[in-house]
Amino acid sequence: MACSYTIFLPLVFFMFIVPITNSRPLVENLTNTNNVTHSIPAIFVFGDSTVDPGNNNFIGTIFKSNFPPYGNDYPTHTPTGRFTNGKLTTDYIASYLGIKESVPPYLDNTLGLEELMTGVSFASAGSGYDQLTADTYKVIPIQQQLEYFKEYMTKIEQQIGKGEMEARINKSGFIISAGTNDFVLNYFALPGRRKQYTITEYQDFLVQNTRNFVQALVDLGARKIGVVGVAPIGYLPAVMTLSSDNRTLLEFYTDVAKGYNQKLQNELQSIMKNNSAYIGLQVLRSRGEDVAGRLTYDFLFHTISGFTGFEQWRKGCCGTGVIEMGFLCNPNSYICPNRSKFIFWDSIHPTEKTYNLLFLAFRTMIDTLAS
Numbered sequence: 001m002a003c004s005y006t007i008f009l010p011l012v013f014f015m016f017i018v019p020i021t022n023s024r025p026l027v028e029n030l031t032n033t034n035n036v037t038h039s040i041p042a043i044f045v046f047g048d049s050t051v052d053p054g055n056n057n058f059i060g061t062i063f064k065s066n067f068p069p070y071g072n073d074y075p076t077h078t079p080t081g082r083f084t085n086g087k088l089t090t091d092y093i094a095s096y097l098g099i100k101e102s103v104p105p106y107l108d109n110t111l112g113l114e115e116l117m118t119g120v121s122f123a124s125a126g127s128g129y130d131q132l133t134a135d136t137y138k139v140i141p142i143q144q145q146l147e148y149f150k151e152y153m154t155k156i157e158q159q160i161g162k163g164e165m166e167a168r169i170n171k172s173g174f175i176i177s178a179g180t181n182d183f184v185l186n187y188f189a190l191p192g193r194r195k196q197y198t199i200t201e202y203q204d205f206l207v208q209n210t211r212n213f214v215q216a217l218v219d220l221g222a223r224k225i226g227v228v229g230v231a232p233i234g235y236l237p238a239v240m241t242l243s244s245d246n247r248t249l250l251e252f253y254t255d256v257a258k259g260y261n262q263k264l265q266n267e268l269q270s271i272m273k274n275n276s277a278y279i280g281l282q283v284l285r286s287r288g289e290d291v292a293g294r295l296t297y298d299f300l301f302h303t304i305s306g307f308t309g310f311e312q313w314r315k316g317c318c319g320t321g322v323i324e325m326g327f328l329c330n331p332n333s334y335i336c337p338n339r340s341k342f343i344f345w346d347s348i349h350p351t352e353k354t355y356n357l358l359f360l361a362f363r364t365m366i367d368t369l370a371s
Protein backbone atom coordinates (compact mmCIF):
# COMPACT_ATOMS: atom_id res chain seq x y z
CA MET A 1 0.00 0.00 0.00
CA ALA A 2 2.96 2.29 0.28
CA CYS A 3 3.96 1.62 -3.33
CA SER A 4 3.08 3.97 -6.14
CA TYR A 5 1.45 2.21 -9.03
CA THR A 6 2.18 2.83 -12.67
CA ILE A 7 -0.75 1.13 -14.38
CA PHE A 8 -3.65 3.53 -14.53
CA LEU A 9 -6.75 2.77 -16.54
CA PRO A 10 -8.91 5.52 -18.00
CA LEU A 11 -11.68 6.78 -15.78
CA VAL A 12 -15.11 5.71 -16.86
CA PHE A 13 -18.04 7.18 -15.03
CA PHE A 14 -21.43 5.73 -15.68
CA MET A 15 -24.40 8.01 -16.13
CA PHE A 16 -27.71 6.80 -14.96
CA ILE A 17 -31.29 7.53 -15.83
CA VAL A 18 -33.78 7.78 -13.01
CA PRO A 19 -36.79 5.59 -13.77
CA ILE A 20 -40.15 7.08 -12.85
CA THR A 21 -42.03 4.84 -10.48
CA ASN A 22 -44.52 5.28 -7.70
CA SER A 23 -42.75 5.87 -4.45
CA ARG A 24 -43.77 5.80 -0.82
CA PRO A 25 -44.62 8.98 1.14
CA LEU A 26 -41.88 11.57 0.93
CA VAL A 27 -41.10 12.08 4.58
CA GLU A 28 -42.63 9.40 6.70
CA ASN A 29 -42.11 8.12 10.23
CA LEU A 30 -39.93 5.05 10.40
CA THR A 31 -39.09 2.91 13.40
CA ASN A 32 -35.71 1.60 14.33
CA THR A 33 -35.18 -1.97 15.44
CA ASN A 34 -36.08 -0.96 19.01
CA ASN A 35 -39.38 0.35 17.65
CA VAL A 36 -38.39 3.95 18.35
CA THR A 37 -40.03 6.29 15.86
CA HIS A 38 -37.86 8.68 13.89
CA SER A 39 -38.14 10.61 10.66
CA ILE A 40 -34.80 10.06 8.94
CA PRO A 41 -35.89 9.18 5.40
CA ALA A 42 -32.45 8.61 3.88
CA ILE A 43 -28.75 8.17 4.56
CA PHE A 44 -26.00 9.74 2.49
CA VAL A 45 -22.43 8.60 2.82
CA PHE A 46 -19.11 10.14 1.78
CA GLY A 47 -15.53 9.06 2.25
CA ASP A 48 -13.22 6.12 1.71
CA SER A 49 -13.16 2.30 1.74
CA THR A 50 -14.62 2.15 5.24
CA VAL A 51 -17.93 3.28 3.70
CA ASP A 52 -17.60 2.50 -0.05
CA PRO A 53 -20.15 -0.18 -1.00
CA GLY A 54 -18.75 -0.54 -4.54
CA ASN A 55 -18.41 2.80 -6.31
CA ASN A 56 -14.89 1.80 -7.31
CA ASN A 57 -16.37 -1.08 -9.36
CA PHE A 58 -17.40 1.59 -11.85
CA ILE A 59 -14.13 3.48 -12.20
CA GLY A 60 -10.65 2.65 -13.43
CA THR A 61 -8.60 2.20 -10.29
CA ILE A 62 -6.58 -0.64 -8.84
CA PHE A 63 -8.40 -0.11 -5.52
CA LYS A 64 -11.13 -2.68 -6.05
CA SER A 65 -12.53 -5.57 -4.06
CA ASN A 66 -15.23 -6.95 -6.33
CA PHE A 67 -13.86 -10.48 -6.27
CA PRO A 68 -13.75 -13.27 -3.70
CA PRO A 69 -12.99 -13.69 -0.89
CA TYR A 70 -14.39 -10.16 -0.35
CA GLY A 71 -18.12 -10.49 0.32
CA ASN A 72 -17.92 -14.13 1.51
CA ASP A 73 -20.27 -13.40 4.41
CA TYR A 74 -22.44 -10.79 2.68
CA PRO A 75 -26.10 -11.92 2.62
CA THR A 76 -25.73 -12.86 -1.08
CA HIS A 77 -22.30 -14.44 -0.45
CA THR A 78 -20.97 -12.46 -3.41
CA PRO A 79 -18.37 -9.71 -3.64
CA THR A 80 -19.96 -6.26 -3.83
CA GLY A 81 -16.98 -3.95 -3.83
CA ARG A 82 -17.09 -3.55 -0.05
CA PHE A 83 -13.60 -3.99 1.42
CA THR A 84 -14.67 -6.56 3.96
CA ASN A 85 -16.18 -10.03 4.21
CA GLY A 86 -19.72 -8.74 4.71
CA LYS A 87 -21.54 -5.56 5.63
CA LEU A 88 -20.23 -2.11 6.53
CA THR A 89 -21.16 -0.02 9.56
CA THR A 90 -23.30 2.20 7.30
CA ASP A 91 -25.31 -0.87 6.20
CA TYR A 92 -25.97 -1.71 9.84
CA ILE A 93 -27.06 1.88 10.48
CA ALA A 94 -29.55 1.89 7.56
CA SER A 95 -30.92 -1.43 8.69
CA TYR A 96 -31.14 -0.36 12.36
CA LEU A 97 -33.14 2.72 11.38
CA GLY A 98 -35.50 0.58 9.32
CA ILE A 99 -34.63 2.43 6.13
CA LYS A 100 -33.19 -0.47 4.13
CA GLU A 101 -30.82 -3.40 4.48
CA SER A 102 -27.78 -1.78 2.87
CA VAL A 103 -26.64 1.51 1.37
CA PRO A 104 -25.86 1.07 -2.36
CA PRO A 105 -23.17 2.82 -4.42
CA TYR A 106 -24.35 5.92 -6.28
CA LEU A 107 -22.46 5.01 -9.45
CA ASP A 108 -24.57 1.86 -9.92
CA ASN A 109 -26.77 2.96 -12.82
CA THR A 110 -29.37 0.28 -12.14
CA LEU A 111 -30.66 1.89 -8.92
CA GLY A 112 -34.38 2.71 -9.00
CA LEU A 113 -36.00 5.85 -7.60
CA GLU A 114 -36.95 4.24 -4.27
CA GLU A 115 -33.37 3.10 -3.75
CA LEU A 116 -32.04 6.56 -4.63
CA MET A 117 -34.57 8.33 -2.43
CA THR A 118 -33.63 6.34 0.67
CA GLY A 119 -29.98 7.17 0.27
CA VAL A 120 -26.75 6.18 -1.41
CA SER A 121 -23.04 6.18 -0.77
CA PHE A 122 -20.74 8.40 -2.81
CA ALA A 123 -17.64 7.05 -1.06
CA SER A 124 -14.64 5.73 -2.93
CA ALA A 125 -11.97 3.42 -1.53
CA GLY A 126 -8.58 5.13 -1.45
CA SER A 127 -10.04 8.63 -1.19
CA GLY A 128 -9.46 11.28 1.46
CA TYR A 129 -9.87 14.95 2.29
CA ASP A 130 -6.71 15.79 0.34
CA GLN A 131 -7.53 15.75 -3.38
CA LEU A 132 -3.98 14.58 -4.11
CA THR A 133 -4.66 11.32 -2.26
CA ALA A 134 -7.57 10.47 -4.56
CA ASP A 135 -5.77 11.72 -7.69
CA THR A 136 -2.73 9.57 -6.91
CA TYR A 137 -4.80 6.40 -6.75
CA LYS A 138 -7.29 7.39 -9.49
CA VAL A 139 -10.29 7.24 -7.19
CA ILE A 140 -13.11 9.74 -6.54
CA PRO A 141 -11.99 12.81 -4.56
CA ILE A 142 -14.35 13.80 -1.79
CA GLN A 143 -14.83 17.13 -3.55
CA GLN A 144 -16.11 15.19 -6.58
CA GLN A 145 -18.34 13.12 -4.27
CA LEU A 146 -19.95 16.42 -3.28
CA GLU A 147 -20.49 17.24 -6.98
CA TYR A 148 -22.21 13.86 -7.39
CA PHE A 149 -24.43 14.71 -4.45
CA LYS A 150 -25.41 17.98 -6.18
CA GLU A 151 -26.14 16.00 -9.35
CA TYR A 152 -28.21 13.61 -7.22
CA MET A 153 -30.19 16.51 -5.75
CA THR A 154 -30.96 17.86 -9.22
CA LYS A 155 -32.25 14.46 -10.34
CA ILE A 156 -34.42 14.00 -7.27
CA GLU A 157 -35.74 17.54 -7.58
CA GLN A 158 -36.86 16.76 -11.13
CA GLN A 159 -38.85 13.83 -9.74
CA ILE A 160 -40.42 15.22 -6.57
CA GLY A 161 -39.97 18.98 -6.72
CA LYS A 162 -37.65 21.35 -4.88
CA GLY A 163 -39.67 21.71 -1.67
CA GLU A 164 -40.02 17.98 -1.01
CA MET A 165 -36.42 17.34 -1.94
CA GLU A 166 -35.24 20.00 0.51
CA ALA A 167 -37.50 18.64 3.25
CA ARG A 168 -35.97 15.21 2.78
CA ILE A 169 -32.39 16.51 2.81
CA ASN A 170 -33.18 18.48 5.99
CA LYS A 171 -34.16 15.28 7.80
CA SER A 172 -31.63 12.88 6.27
CA GLY A 173 -28.56 11.47 7.98
CA PHE A 174 -25.12 12.23 6.54
CA ILE A 175 -22.07 10.16 7.37
CA ILE A 176 -18.52 11.08 6.46
CA SER A 177 -15.63 8.68 7.05
CA ALA A 178 -12.24 9.65 5.63
CA GLY A 179 -8.79 10.97 6.49
CA THR A 180 -6.92 7.76 7.23
CA ASN A 181 -5.71 7.43 3.61
CA ASP A 182 -4.39 10.99 3.60
CA PHE A 183 -1.90 9.96 6.26
CA VAL A 184 -1.30 6.30 5.39
CA LEU A 185 -1.39 6.34 1.57
CA ASN A 186 -0.21 9.88 1.05
CA TYR A 187 1.67 11.84 3.74
CA PHE A 188 3.65 8.96 5.22
CA ALA A 189 3.89 6.95 1.97
CA LEU A 190 4.87 9.55 -0.65
CA PRO A 191 7.37 12.41 -0.52
CA GLY A 192 5.25 15.19 -2.11
CA ARG A 193 3.16 16.40 0.82
CA ARG A 194 5.98 15.81 3.31
CA LYS A 195 8.15 18.30 1.39
CA GLN A 196 5.31 20.78 1.37
CA TYR A 197 3.91 20.52 4.91
CA THR A 198 5.10 19.73 8.40
CA ILE A 199 2.86 17.26 10.20
CA THR A 200 1.10 20.03 12.09
CA GLU A 201 0.55 21.96 8.88
CA TYR A 202 -0.78 18.87 7.14
CA GLN A 203 -3.18 18.17 10.01
CA ASP A 204 -4.39 21.77 9.75
CA PHE A 205 -4.71 21.48 5.97
CA LEU A 206 -6.86 18.34 6.33
CA VAL A 207 -8.95 19.87 9.10
CA GLN A 208 -9.58 22.87 6.86
CA ASN A 209 -10.65 20.58 3.98
CA THR A 210 -12.89 18.58 6.30
CA ARG A 211 -14.39 21.76 7.67
CA ASN A 212 -15.06 23.07 4.15
CA PHE A 213 -16.65 19.77 3.18
CA VAL A 214 -18.96 19.72 6.19
CA GLN A 215 -19.82 23.38 5.68
CA ALA A 216 -20.65 22.67 2.02
CA LEU A 217 -23.07 19.93 3.11
CA VAL A 218 -24.65 22.28 5.65
CA ASP A 219 -25.00 24.92 2.92
CA LEU A 220 -26.81 22.32 0.76
CA GLY A 221 -29.29 21.74 3.58
CA ALA A 222 -27.78 18.87 5.58
CA ARG A 223 -28.63 19.14 9.29
CA LYS A 224 -27.76 15.74 10.76
CA ILE A 225 -24.15 14.89 10.15
CA GLY A 226 -21.93 12.23 11.66
CA VAL A 227 -18.19 12.51 11.10
CA VAL A 228 -15.87 9.61 11.82
CA GLY A 229 -12.39 10.56 13.01
CA VAL A 230 -9.17 9.06 11.69
CA ALA A 231 -8.40 5.51 12.84
CA PRO A 232 -5.46 4.75 15.14
CA ILE A 233 -3.31 4.39 12.04
CA GLY A 234 -0.21 3.01 13.73
CA TYR A 235 -2.09 -0.16 14.56
CA LEU A 236 -3.31 -1.15 11.12
CA PRO A 237 -1.59 -4.47 10.31
CA ALA A 238 -0.07 -3.16 7.05
CA VAL A 239 1.37 -0.14 8.84
CA MET A 240 2.81 -2.35 11.58
CA THR A 241 4.42 -4.51 8.90
CA LEU A 242 5.87 -1.62 6.93
CA SER A 243 7.13 0.01 10.13
CA SER A 244 8.84 -3.24 11.16
CA ASP A 245 6.68 -3.20 14.27
CA ASN A 246 8.66 -0.27 15.68
CA ARG A 247 6.62 0.73 18.74
CA THR A 248 7.95 4.29 18.85
CA LEU A 249 6.97 4.80 15.25
CA LEU A 250 3.53 3.20 15.66
CA GLU A 251 2.74 5.37 18.67
CA PHE A 252 3.97 8.38 16.73
CA TYR A 253 1.65 7.65 13.76
CA THR A 254 -1.25 7.10 16.11
CA ASP A 255 -0.56 10.39 17.91
CA VAL A 256 -0.71 12.18 14.56
CA ALA A 257 -4.22 10.75 14.06
CA LYS A 258 -5.21 11.74 17.60
CA GLY A 259 -3.95 15.28 17.03
CA TYR A 260 -6.00 15.59 13.85
CA ASN A 261 -9.14 14.26 15.58
CA GLN A 262 -8.72 16.77 18.39
CA LYS A 263 -8.31 19.72 16.00
CA LEU A 264 -11.28 18.52 13.99
CA GLN A 265 -13.47 18.36 17.05
CA ASN A 266 -12.87 22.04 17.77
CA GLU A 267 -13.57 23.01 14.15
CA LEU A 268 -16.82 21.03 13.96
CA GLN A 269 -18.08 22.53 17.19
CA SER A 270 -17.66 25.96 15.68
CA ILE A 271 -19.66 24.96 12.57
CA MET A 272 -22.38 23.54 14.80
CA LYS A 273 -22.64 26.73 16.81
CA ASN A 274 -23.07 28.84 13.69
CA ASN A 275 -25.71 26.62 12.09
CA SER A 276 -28.74 24.85 13.43
CA ALA A 277 -27.08 21.56 12.61
CA TYR A 278 -26.20 18.55 14.71
CA ILE A 279 -22.71 17.37 13.92
CA GLY A 280 -21.42 14.41 15.87
CA LEU A 281 -17.76 13.54 15.73
CA GLN A 282 -17.20 9.90 16.48
CA VAL A 283 -13.65 9.00 17.37
CA LEU A 284 -12.74 5.54 18.42
CA ARG A 285 -11.87 5.73 22.03
CA SER A 286 -11.86 3.86 25.23
CA ARG A 287 -14.92 4.29 27.42
CA GLY A 288 -14.82 7.44 29.50
CA GLU A 289 -11.58 8.72 28.02
CA ASP A 290 -11.53 11.57 25.60
CA VAL A 291 -8.77 10.26 23.40
CA ALA A 292 -8.58 8.52 20.06
CA GLY A 293 -6.00 5.95 19.29
CA ARG A 294 -4.56 2.72 20.55
CA LEU A 295 -7.24 2.44 23.18
CA THR A 296 -9.62 1.57 20.36
CA TYR A 297 -8.30 -1.90 20.60
CA ASP A 298 -8.92 -2.07 24.31
CA PHE A 299 -12.33 -0.71 23.47
CA LEU A 300 -12.94 -3.34 20.83
CA PHE A 301 -11.54 -6.20 22.83
CA HIS A 302 -13.29 -5.52 26.07
CA THR A 303 -16.04 -3.02 26.14
CA ILE A 304 -18.28 -3.08 23.08
CA SER A 305 -21.34 -5.03 24.16
CA GLY A 306 -19.03 -7.05 26.31
CA PHE A 307 -17.62 -8.76 23.22
CA THR A 308 -14.39 -10.46 24.12
CA GLY A 309 -14.20 -12.86 21.19
CA PHE A 310 -11.35 -11.29 19.22
CA GLU A 311 -8.14 -13.26 19.29
CA GLN A 312 -6.20 -11.54 16.53
CA TRP A 313 -5.59 -7.87 15.85
CA ARG A 314 -2.03 -7.90 14.51
CA LYS A 315 -2.96 -9.63 11.28
CA GLY A 316 -5.85 -9.67 8.83
CA CYS A 317 -7.83 -12.81 8.06
CA CYS A 318 -6.97 -12.87 4.34
CA GLY A 319 -3.63 -14.33 3.22
CA THR A 320 -0.67 -13.83 5.55
CA GLY A 321 -2.68 -10.90 6.92
CA VAL A 322 0.36 -8.67 7.23
CA ILE A 323 0.29 -6.95 3.82
CA GLU A 324 -2.53 -8.18 1.56
CA MET A 325 -5.39 -5.94 0.51
CA GLY A 326 -7.23 -5.33 -2.77
CA PHE A 327 -5.93 -7.56 -5.55
CA LEU A 328 -3.39 -9.17 -3.21
CA CYS A 329 -6.32 -10.62 -1.25
CA ASN A 330 -7.89 -12.77 -3.95
CA PRO A 331 -9.46 -16.17 -4.66
CA ASN A 332 -6.08 -17.87 -4.14
CA SER A 333 -5.57 -16.40 -0.68
CA TYR A 334 -5.75 -18.38 2.52
CA ILE A 335 -8.77 -17.45 4.65
CA CYS A 336 -8.78 -17.78 8.41
CA PRO A 337 -11.37 -20.32 9.60
CA ASN A 338 -13.30 -17.95 11.91
CA ARG A 339 -13.30 -14.30 10.83
CA SER A 340 -15.19 -13.28 13.95
CA LYS A 341 -11.97 -13.83 15.89
CA PHE A 342 -10.18 -11.22 13.75
CA ILE A 343 -10.47 -7.44 14.02
CA PHE A 344 -9.11 -7.10 10.47
CA TRP A 345 -10.28 -8.80 7.30
CA ASP A 346 -7.30 -7.72 5.20
CA SER A 347 -4.22 -5.83 6.31
CA ILE A 348 -6.10 -2.50 6.44
CA HIS A 349 -9.83 -3.16 6.59
CA PRO A 350 -11.97 -4.41 9.48
CA THR A 351 -14.02 -7.60 9.40
CA GLU A 352 -17.81 -7.48 9.29
CA LYS A 353 -17.73 -8.39 12.99
CA THR A 354 -15.70 -5.26 13.75
CA TYR A 355 -17.99 -3.11 11.59
CA ASN A 356 -20.95 -4.46 13.52
CA LEU A 357 -19.30 -3.64 16.85
CA LEU A 358 -18.45 -0.16 15.55
CA PHE A 359 -22.11 0.29 14.66
CA LEU A 360 -23.01 -0.63 18.24
CA ALA A 361 -20.43 1.85 19.51
CA PHE A 362 -21.86 4.60 17.26
CA ARG A 363 -25.45 3.91 18.24
CA THR A 364 -25.65 6.74 20.76
CA MET A 365 -24.62 9.18 18.05
CA ILE A 366 -27.14 7.64 15.64
CA ASP A 367 -29.94 7.87 18.19
CA THR A 368 -29.07 11.51 18.78
CA LEU A 369 -29.10 12.19 15.03
CA ALA A 370 -32.45 10.42 14.72
CA SER A 371 -34.15 12.13 17.63
Ligand SMILES: *[C@@H]1O[C@H](CO)[C@@H](O)[C@H](O)[C@H]1NC(C)=O
Pocket residue numbers: 028029037
Ligand atom coordinates in the same frame (compact mmCIF):
# COMPACT_ATOMS: atom_id res chain seq x y z
C1 LIG B 1 -45.05 11.18 12.57
O1 LIG B 1 -44.87 11.38 13.96
C2 LIG B 1 -45.26 12.65 14.41
C3 LIG B 1 -44.86 12.81 15.87
O2 LIG B 1 -44.97 11.59 16.56
C4 LIG B 1 -46.79 12.80 14.20
O3 LIG B 1 -47.19 14.09 14.61
C5 LIG B 1 -47.07 12.63 12.70
O4 LIG B 1 -48.46 12.66 12.49
C6 LIG B 1 -46.53 11.31 12.19
N1 LIG B 1 -46.65 11.27 10.74
C7 LIG B 1 -47.10 10.20 10.10
C8 LIG B 1 -47.17 10.31 8.61
O5 LIG B 1 -47.45 9.18 10.68
Ligand SMILES: *[C@@H]1O[C@H](CO)[C@@H](O)[C@H](O)[C@H]1NC(C)=O
Pocket residue numbers: 033034035
Ligand atom coordinates in the same frame (compact mmCIF):
# COMPACT_ATOMS: atom_id res chain seq x y z
C1 LIG C 1 -40.94 -4.20 17.35
O1 LIG C 1 -42.23 -4.39 16.82
C2 LIG C 1 -42.36 -5.60 16.07
C3 LIG C 1 -43.73 -5.62 15.42
O2 LIG C 1 -44.70 -5.14 16.30
C4 LIG C 1 -42.12 -6.79 17.01
O3 LIG C 1 -42.21 -7.99 16.28
C5 LIG C 1 -40.73 -6.67 17.60
O4 LIG C 1 -40.51 -7.69 18.55
C6 LIG C 1 -40.53 -5.32 18.30
N1 LIG C 1 -39.15 -5.18 18.68
C7 LIG C 1 -38.79 -4.74 19.89
C8 LIG C 1 -37.32 -4.66 20.14
O5 LIG C 1 -39.58 -4.40 20.75
Ligand SMILES: *[C@@H]1O[C@H](CO)[C@@H](O)[C@H](O)[C@H]1NC(C)=O
Pocket residue numbers: 166167170223276
Ligand atom coordinates in the same frame (compact mmCIF):
# COMPACT_ATOMS: atom_id res chain seq x y z
C1 LIG D 1 -34.56 21.92 8.95
O1 LIG D 1 -34.24 21.33 10.22
C2 LIG D 1 -34.05 22.26 11.25
C3 LIG D 1 -33.62 21.53 12.51
O2 LIG D 1 -33.25 20.23 12.28
C4 LIG D 1 -35.31 23.06 11.47
O3 LIG D 1 -35.12 24.03 12.50
C5 LIG D 1 -35.72 23.75 10.17
O4 LIG D 1 -36.96 24.40 10.32
C6 LIG D 1 -35.81 22.77 9.04
N1 LIG D 1 -36.04 23.47 7.80
C7 LIG D 1 -36.86 23.03 6.86
C8 LIG D 1 -36.98 23.85 5.63
O5 LIG D 1 -37.51 22.00 6.99
Ligand SMILES: *[C@@H]1O[C@H](CO)[C@@H](O)[C@H](O)[C@H]1NC(C)=O
Pocket residue numbers: 246247248249
Ligand atom coordinates in the same frame (compact mmCIF):
# COMPACT_ATOMS: atom_id res chain seq x y z
C1 LIG E 1 11.99 3.36 15.66
O1 LIG E 1 11.58 4.55 15.04
C2 LIG E 1 12.08 5.73 15.63
C3 LIG E 1 11.43 6.93 14.96
O2 LIG E 1 11.52 6.85 13.58
C4 LIG E 1 13.62 5.74 15.46
O3 LIG E 1 14.15 6.89 16.05
C5 LIG E 1 14.17 4.48 16.13
O4 LIG E 1 15.55 4.41 15.89
C6 LIG E 1 13.50 3.24 15.61
N1 LIG E 1 13.91 2.10 16.42
C7 LIG E 1 14.33 0.98 15.87
C8 LIG E 1 14.65 -0.11 16.83
O5 LIG E 1 14.44 0.81 14.67
Ligand SMILES: *[C@@H]1O[C@H](CO)[C@@H](O)[C@H](O)[C@H]1NC(C)=O
Pocket residue numbers: 267270271274
Ligand atom coordinates in the same frame (compact mmCIF):
# COMPACT_ATOMS: atom_id res chain seq x y z
C1 LIG F 1 -18.94 31.42 13.21
O1 LIG F 1 -19.40 32.73 13.31
C2 LIG F 1 -18.44 33.64 13.84
C3 LIG F 1 -19.09 34.99 14.02
O2 LIG F 1 -19.94 35.28 12.96
C4 LIG F 1 -17.25 33.68 12.84
O3 LIG F 1 -16.26 34.55 13.35
C5 LIG F 1 -16.69 32.31 12.70
O4 LIG F 1 -15.66 32.29 11.72
C6 LIG F 1 -17.77 31.33 12.26
N1 LIG F 1 -17.24 29.99 12.27
C7 LIG F 1 -17.53 29.13 11.34
C8 LIG F 1 -16.92 27.77 11.50
O5 LIG F 1 -18.23 29.37 10.37
Ligand SMILES: *[C@@H]1O[C@H](CO)[C@@H](O)[C@H](O)[C@H]1NC(C)=O
Pocket residue numbers: 308309310311338339340341
Ligand atom coordinates in the same frame (compact mmCIF):
# COMPACT_ATOMS: atom_id res chain seq x y z
C1 LIG G 1 -16.01 -17.79 16.01
O1 LIG G 1 -15.46 -16.84 16.90
C2 LIG G 1 -16.43 -16.18 17.70
C3 LIG G 1 -15.72 -15.07 18.47
O2 LIG G 1 -14.61 -15.58 19.17
C4 LIG G 1 -17.12 -17.20 18.58
O3 LIG G 1 -18.10 -16.54 19.37
C5 LIG G 1 -17.77 -18.27 17.70
O4 LIG G 1 -18.31 -19.27 18.53
C6 LIG G 1 -16.74 -18.87 16.77
N1 LIG G 1 -17.42 -19.75 15.81
C7 LIG G 1 -17.02 -21.00 15.62
C8 LIG G 1 -17.80 -21.76 14.60
O5 LIG G 1 -16.06 -21.47 16.19
